Amino acid sequence: MTTTAEGPPVGFGRMTRKEDARFVRGHGTYVDDVRLPGMLHGAVLRSPLAHARIVSIDTSAAEAHPKVKAVITGETLAGLGLAWMPTISYDTQAVLATDKVRFQGQEVAFVVAEDRYAARDALELIDVEYEPLPPVPDARRALDPDAPVIRDDKEHQSDNHIFDWSAGDKDRTDEVFAGADVVVAQDMLYPRVHPAPLETCGTVADMDAITGKLTVWSTTQAPHAHRTLYAMVAGIPEHKIRIISPDIGGGFGNKVGIYPGYVCAVVGSIVTGKPVKWTEDRSENLMSTSFARDYHMHGEIAATRDGRIRGLRVHVIADHGAFNATAQPTQFPAGFFGVFTGSYDLAAAHCTVTGVYTNKAPGGVAYACSFRVTEAVYLVERMVDVLAAELGLDPAELRMRNLLRPGQFPYQTQTGWEYDSGDYPRALQLAMDIAHYEDLRREQAEKRERGELMGIGVSFFTEAVGAGPRKHMDILGLGMADGAELRVHPTGKAVLRISVQSQGQGHETTFAQIVAEELGIPPEDVEVVHGDTDQTPFGLGTYGSRSTPVSGAAAAMVARKVRERAKIVASAMLEVSPDDLEWEKGRWFVTGDPDQGRTMAEIALAAHSTLELPEGVEGHLDASCVYNPPNLTFPFGAYICVTDVDADTGQVKVRRFIAVDDCGNRINPTIVEGQVHGGLADGVGMALMQVIAFDEDGNCLGGSFMDYLLPTSMECPSWELGETVTPSPHHPIGAKGVGESATVGSPPAVVNAVVDALKPLGVRHVDMPLTPAAVWRAAQGRPLRTDLAIT
Amino acid sequence: MQVPAAFQYERATSVEQAIELLTRYGPEARVVAGGHSLLPMMKLRLAQPEALIDINGLGELALIRVDGHELAIGAMVRHADLLASAVVGEHFPILRDAERVIADPLVRNRGTVGGSLCQADPSEDLSAAFSALRATLVAQGPGGRRTIGIRDFFLGPYETVLDEAELLVEIRVPIRSHASAYRKVERRVGDWAVVAAGAVLEISDGVVTEAGIGLTAVGARRFVAERAEDFLRGGRPDDEGFAEAGRIASQECRPTADQRGPVDYKRHLAAELTTRALRAAAARAEGQEA
Amino acid sequence: MRITVTVNGEQYTRDVEPRLLLVHFLRDELGLTGTHWGCDTSNCGVCAVWLDGTPVKSCTVLAAMADGHEVRTVEGLAQGAELDPVQQGFVACHGLQCGFCTPGMMMTARWLLDRNADPSEEDIRKAISGQVCRCTGYENIVRAIRWAAEHGGGARTADAGTEPAPGREEVRA
Incomplete structure (x- = not known):
């Protein structure tokens, strides 16, 4: 079933997916499908309260349960230096709460037991005494002078303020607004939502006490970044960590971060010497893992009476929850919200974003939002409609009048982005x-x-996708460039290894097609390896629609490297200078003599053969590359x-x-x-x-x-x-x-x-x-x- | 995944044996039929029965029969079977309307009519629909069978008059010349009702001779709007009267605010949907499909 | 307790806790991991399997309730090496992305086509309305099921679930 009626394309075009053969048979392997000998099961005890001081935790009854192997609390973790972990926004987050709980559903204790039912039962045997504190669930009240301070664990934190960020030229924008015929304002909320992939988050951690190697099967969209973070957090040497991201039942941004449950499973495996599986239930997923949005926005739009949009002014209160764990490039605390000028030719624009803590789950960037472009587009597109209503203009007509024209690209926006084409x-x-x-x-x-x-x-x-140019974009200091490796076997079949990981996007097909397009061999002949840090080159992972813009480019570039190596080999085979060779899909041939040529398969075999290659050419065709995108x-x-x-x-x-x-x-x-x-x-x-x-x-x-x-x-x-x-x-x-x-x-x-x-x-x-x-x-x-x- | 706490499991092989088991285990035992209300509550550990008496094997409770001038619906009839039943569709369009919007096809394949009624969930559609129809429930206990008018069946949310060792075995509805309809507003297909209303009208010579109005999810006492029914009885089946009945119904229910909506909205819907259900029933009485 | 369940035509006998959910019986006891679970509350439908010929949500059925009954899962959909037209349709029409809801969707699709060989788009949408897909926006699932209907998928005799469940017949006295 991997062919269309006309046969599969050799390169780009419609073809059925290579991965579907296993999925339609029920033979996918998701994290919860992984079963290891002796495997134990973990469960997380969570806070029923949004804000409370922990007075005491009594785990004795749970420990006495005949099937319970370990009960881990914040105190246990503190002894290992793991009670808190860094977030990807340079904040800290409790792995298991030690001092306070700061949102309903926060992780308090972790039980490891012989089976999942027993682990659940044991949670009921843990007795936690809480002293309730007044909660802050409303972002608009978080900065009130009398609001309780949520992050009293942080030195110098005397309120619930996280950051202020701005973009654009304030003075110029104020000028444009002052001179505008029409100014309309609108408050709007992009409410908190959750990506809710149908597969919840989970992990199977297996620490081999003899080799010291930690293998983690995990629902992660960014296996390499996770490996590096585990090394940094847990102090395990990075070469002794292997992250496997098998089939993933949807991600949508929910599976970018590292969650306390993952860390607990790792600790559980270290403590018990057995593999430990932890899988969230749905409530845990919705209540504790990365939410998205929660932007309280005030927008103003300025225009001429005849419908020329002149400027935009925005203020946002951004609710980041109890820990600032949003995932975005370091220099962009409000993500790419700066593209709020949208698709229009404006004279000026300015925005300010204030991030606040609340007693709600941490997160902020997740759910297919391209690092807050979602909120930005919602803001501007609502404002344009509000303006259309004010001016009595058809909203399509108003847009048509103000859209950027093709001749304006590449276009420099008022907030510093360069749109590439349109x-x-x-x-x-x-x-x-x-x-x-x-x-x-x-x-x-x-x-x-x-x-x-x-x-x-x-x-x-x-x-605005494809993060990103490593000069400007990193996550915890890791530049957002992606590697790719391509091997071509002697018979001309290829294996492409990529750093990005599919959660359903069809990488095994698409990336094979990219190589096929570049090398002129059928996609069926290209195996795509992904989702295993021991088998793939480093890269930052799949989110923000970055797979094709970054890793897709890497795949094309590495294939072109192979093609160039093939050219040298072909020139030796044909006994002509490489300069006399031309490429057509799948084959190098002699300029002016198209019959004289060699296919990729022929070249691949020759590259592995006794053929004498020019000085300095090593043989084989394999290549690797790192792609650092010049722009989004x-x-x-x-x-x-x-x-x-x-x-x-x-x-x-x-x-x-x-x-x-x-x-x-x-x-x-x-x-x-x-x-x-x-x-x-x-x-x-x-x-x-x-x-x-x-x-x-x-x-x-x-x-x-x-x-x-x-x-x-x-x-x-x-x-x-x-x-x-x-x-x-x-x-x-x-x-x-x-x-x-x-x-x-x-x-x-x-x-x-x-x-x-x-x-x-x-x-x-x-x-x-x-x-x-x-x-x-x-x-x-x-x-x-x-x-x-x-x- | 959430899992239930441990319990004893007994599979009943007859109604009598089910009652014996209920008697033996006492108040900590629960009957399980389709399980689509009970098992989720057990997974959340909101319910922790010591024993479950499984009555799925009681085929004799899974029949839909016409018995004289009554339709007899076994307690173990699945929602899907009630929905598919031609005789139900012909005589009780209110049940067909309701079943179409109860949960989803897969839940309807498993969930049962009796289970829905015994759960006495304030948002359960069939409670209002059967109450509008003035159904009679047949319960069997250690002392034999008794019949209970559905309007005497519900004591409050999640509470019925059934004794600990009593089993609902059958729901009986008189087959009469009446017209009926059920209208529901849900936030999304498959969701519990924001509000729903069922209407049953008997019309003779242009006059309403009997009316039944069931209300779902608005805290209506016994799932019905009695004052609205009183108002309709003896009146003409016209839009004006239906609107007034809706207004009365909205005043005699006691909705509470939740994420499905505020009180004023629910009260408004009670009126709107009562009116719509009455209009649809009246249209059906005229032989029009609504 | 000891239960015997026929799954995809084969009998399995296991000692289980009464509280074991059918989905866990299939996945953890029998290793049939094609059936997934996703929500705990019988809302998402990724756990759909056939019980006595009818699709149900196996996260809300006890394994004990399946004792002596027949279950059919995605692993029993193909006839040997030959994929069921429903499976072929999902591949042909890109009816799946992450694949997590797919087994449940296909079990319902097979059931629908057994009862309605030529379902309309509306029939299909209603049939799968209790099952959530987060990837496809349902468009290609609908097309996949139509594809199956048009490619010999309708009214195929199932190899499981021939026993009528209680309450299937209507008796007029």
Whole structure:
């Protein structure tokens, strides 16, 4: 089943996925599928309170349980120097709480037992006495002078402030605003959501006491970074650590960080001398691992009366939870929020972001957000619609007037980003054509006459992916460049080793196609090895849509190195100068004499043979490389959403969704479309139902799939896709990332559509998620606050 | 993954034996049918019964029968079977409407009608639907069988009048010339109701001779809106009356705020959905599909 | 307690705790790890298997309840080396990405096609509405099931679940 009707492409094009053969048979290997001889099972005891001092922990009853092998507490870890670990934002995070618990669901103790049921039972036998403290669940109150200090463990920390960050030119922006015909402001919340991959996080840690080698099967999107961090945190020599990231049941950013449970499993294995498996349950996943968003934003937009957007001004309160554990490049504490100027030609822009601690789970960047581009795009795309409403202009028309023109690329934004390439008006026009935009507006007008609420929402996004140039981008000092290694065996079959790891993106297929394209051998002949640090070169991992922009480039570059080596070998075979050879897909031939040539397979065999090679040529064709991207890539797209709203119940139906994406050259269009489909469903989910809210006591109100709703097949329409192709000028194969484009671009389209539907009722904005209650209350002019308990 | 605490497991081979087992184990035993309410609570350790009496083997409770002028639904009938039943669809569209929006197809394959009623979850759709229909429940205990009007069955959230050793065996609904409908607002397909309403109308010569209104998830006493029913009885089945019945129903329920919505919204929905269900039932009475 | 369960046509007898969930019985006792679990609360459906010919969520069924009954899992979907048309459809239409929901989706798809050889898009969406996919946006899952219907996948006689479960028939007295 790896061929299409026309046969598989030798390179780019549609082909079925190589990895599917095992998945459809139920033969994937996910972390919880790993079973080792003598393996024990761990379970984490978690805090029921959001903020409390730990008075005492009594583990004696748990230890007496006949199947319990070890009970680990913060005190145990403190003895090993492991009670706290560094986060990837240069903060610290408790592995197991010693002094206080700072969010509901925080890790307090770890039990290792003979089976998973017994481990769970033992949790109930641990007696923890807490002294409750007043919690801070509301980011907007975190900096109140009387707010309790959450991080009293940190010297010099006397409030809940984490950082202030700004971008753009404040004075210039203030000037532009002062001179503008029209200024509109809007508060909006991008609520806390959770990526919720269907496979929860887990690990199997196996410390071999004799060899001193630690092997960790783990749900990680960044196995190499994890290895280095384990070495730094636990002091285990890095060459004695092997991280295996097997099949992963979805990541979406949830599996970037290192969680306390992983560290506990490692310690559990060290303590017991046996392999230890720990797998989260769903509540643990939703309540304790990386959340996303939680941006409280105030936006202002300035424009001329005739609809030229002049400037944007933004202030954000960023809720980072109890520990600043967000994952983003070091110099970017607000991620890439600086791209909030979006896809428009502005005279000036300025933003400030204030990060705060709250008694909520740590995290902040996760969930297909391209390091906060999601929040940035939501902000600007809502502001443009708010402006359109103010000016009485059609939102598509207003965008068309202000989009960057093709001739402006590469484009330097007001906040210092250089967009690589784009043809924005073409993409928007295509989306409008697919949607039959004018017909939709006519239909809407007719329905409004009859009192029916129909909405048409437009959004345009510019993504910023492929982190990143190592000069500017690192995580804990590790530059964000990726390695690749390519071996070509004597018979011409190849093995590509890459540092990025698939959580469903189809790397085993796509990366084989990249090599196939460059070497002219079938993708079937290229085996892709990934997800095992002992077998792959160093790299920072898969998130932020960086696999194709960074590792994809590395794969192409290493294949080109092999191709160049093949040229030398071919020249020896053909007894001509390399300068007299030309490449066509799969073969070097003599210029002017195309019959005289050698295929890659022939060359590979010769490279391993007795053939005498020129001085200084070592033989074989194998090569390796490290790719350090010169810039990010900037995919973009135009989305249109059509909704019907029942004013009397508040129910929203997404009737149509049109998505035109431009991610440069497409390696496997089928896989690209699949990535877009998934992101669109995510966007509908976030816009309509997904939220992790908290009550005033800091209790998490989204701790199970009964409360944290994910979209089903019934909420998703049949997606209507379109594409334009504007290659990235600096990427070796002209590709851009696409993994998160739809997640970035779709939420504002849905919200814009619902607000558009409610326009006759005078509604200008509704915060996500647009649940029936939220929509109905907005229509009543009494909007709900969606991040807190509904009262 | 969350797992239940340990318990004794007994598989009942007959109703009588199930009752014997219940008697033997006493108050710490629970009957398990489909298990789709009980097992999740046990996994969360909100329920820790010492013994589970599994009645899945009781085929005699898994039948849907027309018995004289009554439809008899065995307590072990799965939701999917109630939904698929032609006789139910013909005479009790309110049940078909409700079943279509209860959980999802896989849960409906396993969950049972009797289990749903005995759980007495305030958000459970069938409680309101059968209450609107004025169903009669047949329970069997050590002393034999008794019948209980459904409006006397529920004592409160998660609480019924069943004795410890009593088993719900059958639900009986009179087959009469009536029309019915059920309308629900959910945050997402498969979610519990934000609010739902069921309506049953008997209409004779343009006058409502009997009405049943069931309300889900709004704290309605015994899942019904009696004052609204009283209002409808003897009136004309028209939109104005239905709207007024909805308004009355919304006033006699006691919704509480949660993440599904604030009180004012739920009260509004109680009115809106009651009205819609009544309109749909009346349309069906006219032979129109609604 | 000792239970005997027929899984994919083979009988397995094991001593288990009464509280053992069917999904753990399949995965941990029998090593059939194609069936996954994802949510604890019977919302996500990645644990879907057939019990007596009907798909159920195996995280909310006790292994003890399957004693003496027939279970069919993704490992029993192919007929020997030949993939079921549903499996072929998922490959052909890119109906899976991370693969975690896929076994459950395919078990429901097979069940649907056994009962409705030519399901509409709406029929398919309803059938899988209790199962969450985070990767595909459902589009290609729907297409995969349609593909199977169009490629000989409809109304294939199942090799398991021929025993009618209680309550399948309606008796008119």
